[in-house]
Amino acid sequence: MISKYDKENKILTLIITEEIDQHTADNIRRKLDNEIEIYNSKKVIFDFTNITFMDSSGIGMVLGRYKLVKMLGGEFELINVNRRLKKIFDMSGVSRIIKINNEGLIAKEENNEEAI
């Protein structure tokens, strides 16, 4: 996990780089909670660019962190969620509660197509 903090706008971006399953979820959860509590930022962004695998353990993980950020009075957003992960978040109703911003991902795909 890589964390980036934008001091000026008080935005904490957490880039998750691990595969998410039942085994890894506990550890990732602890690290995320830790960062969220330390910075207590205005906005927390989870960046899914580097995720190569996620099963349903990711749903509980994201919802739990969303609750924590809300409780601390911040905004919460997911970015760069690929088609497969989006499907899992749609099925479970996560996308109805949590904002998913895929503008970056769409721009990247368009660039790739141009390159081809």
Added chain:
Amino acid sequence: MKRLYDNEMKLEFSSKTCNEAFARIAVAAFVSQLDPTIDELSDIKTAISEAVTNSIIHGYEEGEGTVKIEARIYLDTVQIEIIDNGKGIENVEMAMKPLYTSKPDLERSGMGFTIMESFMDEVKVESALGFGTRVIMKKKITPKEDLKEDNLSDEKQKEDIKNTLGA
């Protein structure tokens, strides 16, 4: 005697969550001989992860036990069975309902079976209280010739559209 399958593999491992990645990668490697797309492989890996997690945290309740996986290839279809000798599921129909979970305290979402059903073509669950659970999943791997034909028809469609627009 004629066999009912073209290829088969069997796998047994301890009921520990650290084996989840091993299980899904091993099955994916076996399925690779059918030349699946990356999406098809990811579908299978996700479904395996869900079933194995269920065996470990529900079947054996994170205690000792052995999880077995049997995979068979019949022509272009793979059938994967995940078997445990854990406590079994009292009400399979209820367990398979979206968002149902017997362990909400673990941040479990209750989406495991729903994900298996949506990522695989067929999912069957056999369970007996006190004896264990067997999840049988099937997925047809798209033959690459079909994909080529699809591309061709796509090209043809595009041309048709162009012609229509041009006219």
